[in-house]
Amino acid sequence: MKHAPEIEFKSKEEIRSFQEKKLNELLQYLQQHSPFYQRHFQQHGVAVAKIKTLEDLVNIPVTTKDDLQQFNWDFLCVPRSEIVEFASTSGTLGKPVTVPLTDNDLHRLAYNECISFACADGTADDLYQLMLTLDRQFMAGIAYYEGIRKLGAGLVRVGPGLPAMQWETIERLKPTTLVAVPSFIVKLIEYARQNGIDPNKSSVKKAICIGEGLRTGTDSLELNVIGKRITESWDIKLYSTYASTEMQTAFTECTQGNGGHHHPELLIIEVLDERGVPVKPGQPGEVTITTLGVEAMPLLRYRTGDIAIAYTEPCACGRTTLRLGPVLGRKQQLIKLKGTTIYPPGVFELLNDMTSIRDYVVEASTGELGTDELRLHILVSEDMKDDIRQRLSVVFQSRLRVVPEIYFATPQELEKLQFGKIDRKIRKFIDNR
Known part of the structure; x- marks a missing residue:
């Protein structure tokens, strides 16, 4: 060869x-x-x-x-x-x-x-x-x-x-x-x-x-x-x-x-x-x-x-x-959410499986009690929001046993999150913990 x-x-x-x-x-x-x-x-x-x-x-x-x-x-x-x-x-x-x-x-x-x-x-x-x-x-x-x-x-x-x-x-x-x-x-x-x-x-x-x-x-x-x-x-x-x-x-x-x-x-x-x-x-x-x-x-x-x-x-x-x-997953990106341990790629896989979701960013943060919190910034068409919220709740509950916070973002909001000050790579995960 x-x-x-x-x-x-x-x-x-x-x-x-x-x-x-x-x-x-x-x-x-x-x-x-x-x-x-x-x-x-x-x-x-x-x-x-x-x-x-x-x-x-x-x-x-x-x-x-x-x-x-x-x-x-x-x-x-x-x-x-x-x-x-x-x-x-x-x-x-x-x-x-x-x-x-x-x-x-x-x-x-x-x-x-x-x-x-x-x-x-x-x-x-x-x-x-x-x-x-x-x-x-x-x-x-x-x-x-x-x-x-x-x-x-x-x-x-x-x-x-x-x-x-x-x-x-x-x-x-x-x-x-x-x-x-x-x-x-x-x-x-x-x-x-x-x-x-x-x-x-x-x-x-x-x-x-x-x-x-x-x-x-x-x-x-x-x-x-x-x-x-x-x-x-x-x-x-x-x-x-x-x-x-x-x-x-x-x-x-x-x-x-x-x-x-x-x-x-x-x-x-x-x-x-x-x-x-x-x-x-x-x-x-x-x-x-x-x-x-x-x-x-x-x-x-x-x-x-x-x-x-x-x-x-x-x-x-x-x-x-x-x-x-x-x-x-990345060792430093391990998320402990309500007793469940997950890595971002596991979340990505569930979101990628829904063709109605046009784009997304997963954001981790620290809650008031010092625990990990997870928010999904989702881009979907207006008429799909209620359906996607319900489907995501069912999928996350059945597959990961926890349901993250779901936020429907505008294209402009999502673009700002994905690039921020680092514009050579699209960011799918933001860790604010």
Whole structure:
């Protein structure tokens, strides 16, 4: 397979040996160049020379998002003069974190997306339409752009929003693949239906889905509500992805659709419980990563806050690498509502299942008694409000045993909530606790 690295098809023993060699190189690098990890090792009595295997990693205390926010520049391992690009996190869970990249880091980022798009059946013959921003320090935008160029494929930088312009571009330039948020693809389908456009007569054959979950958290990993809604109206192949700015690496599905494939030459992955111990196979845990090959700001045992399940059996595509299922929720976004524990994606799934709901935002806050409160900001047509309120009450009571507060928003109110001051991503969940 062109662009598919050999390491992803090696035996688990060969992959382990490869990663342990890279881990030891990383530890030496951090010991020499990272002010944060020099201090971290000293404070916790970590003898770098004694960390030989992947199992030995548990002897190193984890790094958290709080560490990265509080000591951002102490993680830098190169002189500022060597930084060629500054990216940043969106700040969804607090203060944004700056992630600088060297020229080699940019090449690594391009390699990561090149092999990721190739994993998702991408070839040099494809034309990708990018429905996302390439500015505002958004790492994913530059990663997709550089990765597609390295793949040898063509690309069209349309940016987010404006269904009319997206369809005009599809008709004029005939892209084969979309890179977009799943909920926006639903809006493209709605626009097509309202304007007499048949999506199935378009040139688009597949979509790389970013920013939102596409599959259920069950072992079947079948398409979730929003995935099914897309494929019922548009005969295209969907590929789910998972990534974060801090890890500078992506997990992307192959044609089998059984979870995002791990790139072992770029990342060591652990799935940990609350105590920082690896969970049993098939159990959900917090995705914890160690970056390999990053120069400017490498991370060691960094807890992402994302809860997911790892699958270790070989894939039918021939890869033997670990696969990561959909993010079940973010650890910091856990909501305890009237004795019931839920994550936002569980709420999204129920709302996505109601086709009468045109759009929504889920807002968590702290009540007068210090408990979690949940409000749904819903956009529906005027004549559907009473019906939707009743149906939502029944569905939430039967599925989650609690009923959130329901507020019917105007399009303007919802747009203000979704973007706020962060306009590079649509916000479906706002945490005001």
